[in-house]
Amino acid sequence: MGSNFNFKRVADPVYKTVGLSKLEVSVVNTKVFQRLRNVKQLGLAHLVFPGADYSRFSHSLGVCHVTGRMLEALRASNCNPQIEDREVELYRLAGLLHDIGHYPYSHAMENAVENFYRDKLVVPIPSQSEATRKEENEEDIDKSKFFDHERAGEEVLAKDKEIRDVLINGGFDPDDVSSIFMRSKPRRFSNLVNSDLDADRIDYLLRTAHHSGLPYGSVDLDYIISQMRVDNDGKVCINAKALRATDHMLLCRYFDYVQSTYHKTVTGIELVLESVIMALLENGLISCSRSDVSRMIEQGTWCKFDESCVIGEIRELHRNAGDEVIKAMTESILKRQPPKLVWEKEFLAKRYEPESKDFLKHLLKTARNNRIQWAAQFTIEPERWYIWRKETPLTKVGSLVDVASYRESEIDDKDEYEQAVRVLEAENSATSIPIMSMPHSLMSILSDYSIRMLRIYVLLRPGEIGKREEIRAAIQKSLS
Numbered sequence: 001m002g003s004n005f006n007f008k009r010v011a012d013p014v015y016k017t018v019g020l021s022k023l024e025v026s027v028v029n030t031k032v033f034q035r036l037r038n039v040k041q042l043g044l045a046h047l048v049f050p051g052a053d054y055s056r057f058s059h060s061l062g063v064c065h066v067t068g069r070m071l072e073a074l075r076a077s078n079c080n081p082q083i084e085d086r087e088v089e090l091y092r093l094a095g096l097l098h099d100i101g102h103y104p105y106s107h108a109m110e111n112a113v114e115n116f117y118r119d120k121l122v123v124p125i126p127s128q129s130e131a132t133r134k135e136e137n138e139e140d141i142d143k144s145k146f147f148d149h150e151r152a153g154e155e156v157l158a159k160d161k162e163i164r165d166v167l168i169n170g171g172f173d174p175d176d177v178s179s180i181f182m183r184s185k186p187r188r189f190s191n192l193v194n195s196d197l198d199a200d201r202i203d204y205l206l207r208t209a210h211h212s213g214l215p216y217g218s219v220d221l222d223y224i225i226s227q228m229r230v231d232n233d234g235k236v237c238i239n240a241k242a243l244r245a246t247d248h249m250l251l252c253r254y255f256d257y258v259q260s261t262y263h264k265t266v267t268g269i270e271l272v273l274e275s276v277i278m279a280l281l282e283n284g285l286i287s288c289s290r291s292d293v294s295r296m297i298e299q300g301t302w303c304k305f306d307e308s309c310v311i312g313e314i315r316e317l318h319r320n321a322g323d324e325v326i327k328a329m330t331e332s333i334l335k336r337q338p339p340k341l342v343w344e345k346e347f348l349a350k351r352y353e354p355e356s357k358d359f360l361k362h363l364l365k366t367a368r369n370n371r372i373q374w375a376a377q378f379t380i381e382p383e384r385w386y387i388w389r390k391e392t393p394l395t396k397v398g399s400l401v402d403v404a405s406y407r408e409s410e411i412d413d414k415d416e417y418e419q420a421v422r423v424l425e426a427e428n429s430a431t432s433i434p435i436m437s438m439p440h441s442l443m444s445i446l447s448d449y450s451i452r453m454l455r456i457y458v459l460l461r462p463g464e465i466g467k468r469e470e471i472r473a474a475i476q477k478s479l480s
Contacts, residue, residue, distance in 0.1 A: 004085065005068060005092070010061060014206050018065040021089060023170035024096060028061070030163045031303035032100060032156055036060060038306035042208065043106050044273060047336050048265045049212040056099045056106075062203035063193070066221075067095035070192050070199060073228045074236070087189075090172060094180035094193050098200060100163075101153030103288070104307040105277070108270045110149055112277035113288045117146040145290040152293055154178040159297045183415060191236050195419035196395050196435075197224075197246060205252055208260060216256040220245040229424060229432075237422035237432035246421055246435060247442040254394050258451060262390060268457045269338040271386040276314055276329050285313040325383045328459055339386055339457035340468055343475040351393050351450040360452050363479055364389055367456055370478050377474065378467055384459040391450050395436060396420055398448040 006019035020028065027033055036057040040046065046053035071088045103109040147155060157163065157174040167174045179185040181193050192199055202219060209217025227242035238246055260266070280286045296302040318330035331337055345363060349356030367387050375382040396416040422432040423441070436447040456475055460468065 005088075012058070012062065012065070014062060014203070014210050015065055018061050019068075020061075020064070021092070023089065023166070023172075024064065024092065026166045026170065027093065027096060027163065030160075030166060031300070032160050032163055032297075033057070033060075033097075035303045035306050036099065036102070038308055039102055039104055039106065040307065041106070041204070042212075042260075043108050043266075044269050044333075045212070045260060045263070045266050047269060047338075048263055049214070049260065052208065052212040052260070054207060054211045056102055059203055059207055060096055060099050062207055063098060063199045064092050064096035066199035066203050066225075067192050068092050069225050070228055070236075071189070073225045074189075074230055077229050079230045086171075090176060091180060091189055091192055093167070093172060093177045095199050097153065097157065097177060098181040098193055099149070099153070100156050101147065101151065102149045103152070104305065104310040105273060106149070108273045109277050109288075109310070112274045112281065113146050114148070115274075116278055116281045117289055146288065147290055147293050150182055154182055155294055156297055156302065159294065160300070160302065162300075188234050189236060191419060195421070196250065197238070197421040201253060202249070205249070205256055208256060212260055214256070214260055216252050216259060219249045219252055224249065231422065231424065231432040232430040233432075235422055235432060237424055240424050240427050240429070243423055243435070243438060243441055246423070250394055250421070250435075250443060251446075254392070254451070257392055262392075262453065264341045264344070264455070265338050267388055267390075267455065268341060268386070269332065269336075271388055271457060272329050272332045272339055272459060275383070275386075276317070276326075276333055277310070279326055279329070280310070280313050280317060283317065285317060286310065325381050328384060328461060332459055339384070339459040340465075341455060342458050342468060342471045343456040343479065345452075345454045345479075347452055348449050349452055350448055351391075351398050352448070356452060357391075360389070360391070360454060363454050366479055367454070367475075370475075374471070374474060374478075378464075378471055380458060380460070380464065380467075386457040386459070388453075388455045388457065390453045392453075393447070393450040395443055395447040397434075398436060 005021050005024075007022040008020045008025050010018045010020060012018045034057070037055050039056045041054055041056050041059045042049075042052050068088065071083055071091060075083050103113065157167070157178045164174050167177065180187055180190050183190055183194055191197070194200065202221060202224075205217035205219055206221065207217070209215060224238065224242050224245050227239035227245075229237050229239055231237050277286075281288065293302070296305060314330055314333060318327065318334060321327040321330060332339065345360075347356070364387065371385050371387070372382055374380075375385060396419045417434075421435040421443075423435050423438055424430070424432050435441050435443045438444055458468075458471060
């Protein structure tokens with residue numbers, strides 16, 4: 001790449017060095033970007049894998065770097081029309097800023113925020129005047145909405161003055177940057193930042209493998225990137241020669257999920273964390289409605305809303321907890337005392353097959369219906385029982401999807417189809433097809449499957465550990 005993308009070199013454990021342009025250095029030095037140093041990429045996974053405590057700051061630098069390498073490869077493949085330096089910078093900035101809106105503790109907090117605000121109801125007080133009721137109802141309606149991390153990122157680029165000034169002075173519209181990671185406007189290379197084969201997933205796999213000590217990120221990055229092309233429709237794709245390496249990368253992502261992200265202790269303690277964050281929200285110790293987040297961003301206090309801030313509030317909640325359940329939950333986080341897994345069901349099934357979906361729904365419904373009974377039977381409060389469900393496919397869509405119907409379907413479905421890995425039909429061909437449609441690709445079979453998982457955890461106090469086997473037996477009898 002041109003020398004302007006090496007204005008500053010940063011040492012990195014995965015790529016050895018990462019080059020940044022002068023504008024990217026200015027972005028990195030903003031308060032809202034520096035905040036990402038204090039937001040872990042993997043939530044509480046470091047409580048299980050001690051080295052897996054890397055931040056979204058280092059991940060974001062990595063995504064910027066990989067995005068640049070992909071564009072460099074497309075340039076080398078005589079991409080037509082040509083890719084100008086300005087376009088390279090735009091996509092690198094989108095990669096750099098794609099996680100700028102993540103909450104502390106990432107997905108655990110995002111889930112808690114969604115659950116807390118999604119079903120919030122407005123209940124007017126009869127004694128209030130009509131004008132007061134209207135005014136407060138409008139505020140409550142606003143608070144019933146929340147930002148996911150992508151939308152929060154868009155809000156940062158729309159309302160944080162410091163980062164907007166940096167981008168605008170560098171010649172870029174912040175809305176153009178956010179539109180790439182939001183996929184809100186058609187962009188020819190958006191898949192480099194958000195798709196089945198993007199810089200985000202590649203850096204995540206490589207960085208997680210490096211820090212966790214697990215082997216599932218051994219992606220053949222150099223070869224995959226060297227084989228990236230643009231087809232005759234202007235879509236990013238890979239040469240047919242890289243099909244096996246791409247199959248392997250998609251498998252790596254699957255194994256990484258089931259072995260690290262969905263590790264039984266990681267998911268268990270993050271379920272407790274979600275409950276603790278719900279308690280923080282209910283007690284007013286933190287506020288994360290749409291208006292609250294927007295206000296933090298506008299007032300410049302979003303940069304202080306990180307994991308050290310939240311852990312301080314958790315300690316405060318623990319000190320003042322009169323409720324024994326709250327005390328048990330906060331101790332679980334503060335003292336690394338995860339809930340115990342007492343039952344699980346895990347199986348691969350056809351992703352579009354209604355029978356297996358109905359089977360998992362039946363198990364989930366039965367577990368939820370029996371939770372109160374189990375709680376009474378073992379004198380353990382219902383709030384200390386956790387039910388976790390996950391369905392994860394290997395690709396955005398499966399090989400059985402009818403392409404024509406997807407093109408006519410709702411925009412979300414079409415966009416998922418557009419995010420599939422595309423492969424040139426033959427070496428030196430100019431026509432590509434989705435990897436799921438390649439008959440000699442593993443994904444032509446595996447893309448039709450999802451891993452379906454259901455787990456039940458109980459947060460046991462030290463004196464209750466002896467109940468674990470009895471609880472297991474009771475649940476097995478109910479769910480057999």
